[in-house]
Amino acid sequence: MVAVDESEESMYALSWCISNLISDTKSNNKLVLLYVKPPPAVFSDAAGYIFSTEAIAAMEKYSTELADSVMERAKVIFNNLNATNINIERVIGIGDPKNVICKAVHKLEADTLVMGSHGYGLIKRALLGSVSDHCAKYAKCPVVVVRQP
Amino acid sequence: MVAVDESEESMYALSWCISNLISDTKSNNKLVLLYVKPPPAVFSDAAGYIFSTEAIAAMEKYSTELADSVMERAKVIFNNLNATNINIERVIGIGDPKNVICKAVHKLEADTLVMGSHGYGLIKRALLGSVSDHCAKYAKCPVVVVRQP
Numbered sequence: 250m251v252a253v254d255e256s257e258e259s260m261y262a263l264s265w266c267i268s269n270l271i272s273d274t275k276s277n278n279k280l281v282l283l284y285v286k287p288p289p290a291v292f293s294d295a296a297g298y299i300f301s302t303e304a305i306a307a308m309e310k311y312s313t314e315l316a317d318s319v320m321e322r323a324k325v326i327f328n329n330l331n332a333t334n335i336n337i338e339r340v341i342g343i344g345d346p347k348n349v350i351c352k353a354v355h356k357l358e359a360d361t362l363v364m365g366s367h368g369y370g371l372i373k374r375a376l377l378g379s380v381s382d383h384c385a386k387y388a389k390c391p392v393v394v395v396r397q398p
Numbered sequence: 399m400v401a402v403d404e405s406e407e408s409m410y411a412l413s414w415c416i417s418n419l420i421s422d423t424k425s426n427n428k429l430v431l432l433y434v435k436p437p438p439a440v441f442s443d444a445a446g447y448i449f450s451t452e453a454i455a456a457m458e459k460y461s462t463e464l465a466d467s468v469m470e471r472a473k474v475i476f477n478n479l480n481a482t483n484i485n486i487e488r489v490i491g492i493g494d495p496k497n498v499i500c501k502a503v504h505k506l507e508a509d510t511l512v513m514g515s516h517g518y519g520l521i522k523r524a525l526l527g528s529v530s531d532h533c534a535k536y537a538k539c540p541v542v543v544v545r546q547p
Contacts, residue, residue, distance in 0.1 A: 361418070379535075382535065385531065386528075388545075391414055392542070392545075394541045
């Protein structure tokens, strides 16, 4: 499982995974691309009256487009690396990335979780703590934390 | 590079590395086994007068024997997994594991660092913080944190 987000580093983590963990000789390689969207609640909590329904819908649309664009970028990487022998599954999660990722590892019985070290944006990271730190501690499988050189 | 210690988990991390990161088809696989011994200073700091020279020598001997025994256990794993196409280098570091490991990654230009999540003993970990947490944050290469199932 590779946890991807908008960052360059998560795309680098995906390339690392394809180059280092995917065996050329096995035909049953399966790779789950996991992208986590923020929950709608982020836009309409106790202070929710600030945003109109239209604004919430616009943000929802933006976050869906962001997910699509990340998955598109991942596709380019698969093509560039000639990763043709991989069975790819795209999963979109909703919620706090660190919890969603750990739960997905467990539910989908991932063998290995690969992710960038600076995942989910500098500001969110400062506020919420590093997602990779959390996953390296709590995910139920080996975790690869990839740092872009 | 695989950071090994006395724990079962670090031996599991070594097995994981051989099974998942070492390519059968490449002939130039190189694996550095890194074991970190405590510095002599641990036995003879400001309160050093507690220990006689003989006691320090005995502890030094114990720590060297521990390093040897860990390397021996690693050898058994290589044999069990038929890891014959690997060029193995054994490195013994001295000092605080988390700093020694990060420095060794840098100096030996490791492609990937593999380690157990509970490295270096529960008590030391409680006192010094998790070595794998630190390395996942500061090592200059992708870090695999392996948890024993």
